[in-house]
Amino acid sequence: MPASLKWLALLLAASVLAAMAAGAVMYAETRARTRVMAEQVSGGTVTAGRAAIARYGCGSCHAIPGVAGASGSVGPSLAKVAVRASIAGRLPNDAEAMALWLRHPQAVTPRNGMPEQGVTRSDARDITAYLYTLK
Structure with missing residues (x-):
């Protein structure tokens, strides 16, 4: 292989590696x-929300990305819940409405499939923070 082609191949490889590194940095910045933003909007903590989701057993009914074992199919998947227009087809998708739904789903829509779990106000804020990362 001529030297000029070796340099071209090396330059191409370096460019691909640089693009991959830049993509990884952009991905990490976007997630952060x-x-x-989810924590500011909800007043909760994302990490605590993930733990609360597991503790309340939400994944037994819902598929929830990023939560180990959360692969239920009884309720809707919560993938991309942060970008949906409404919650449960009734409430606007904002942090206050999400926390209300999580705490008292039967008061919002009587006899719906979401059970009252006794979610505390603090846990509802944390769960909302986590769910608002699912875009």
Whole structure:
């Protein structure tokens, strides 16, 4: 192989590696920005929300990305819940409405499939923070 082609191949490989590194940095920055925004909007903590989701057993009914074992199919998947227009087809998708739904789903829509779990106000804020990272 001529030297000029070797340099061209090396330059191409370096360019691909640089693009991959830049993509990884952009991905990490986007995730961090999403987490910060979700915590600011909800008043909760994303990490605590993930733990609360597991503790309340939400994954037994819902598929929830990022939560180990959360692969239920009784309720809707919560993938991309942060970008949906409404919650349960009734409430606007904002942090206050999400926390209300999580705490008292039967008061919002009597006899719906979402059970009252006794979710605390603090846990509802944390769960909302986590769910708002699912874009």
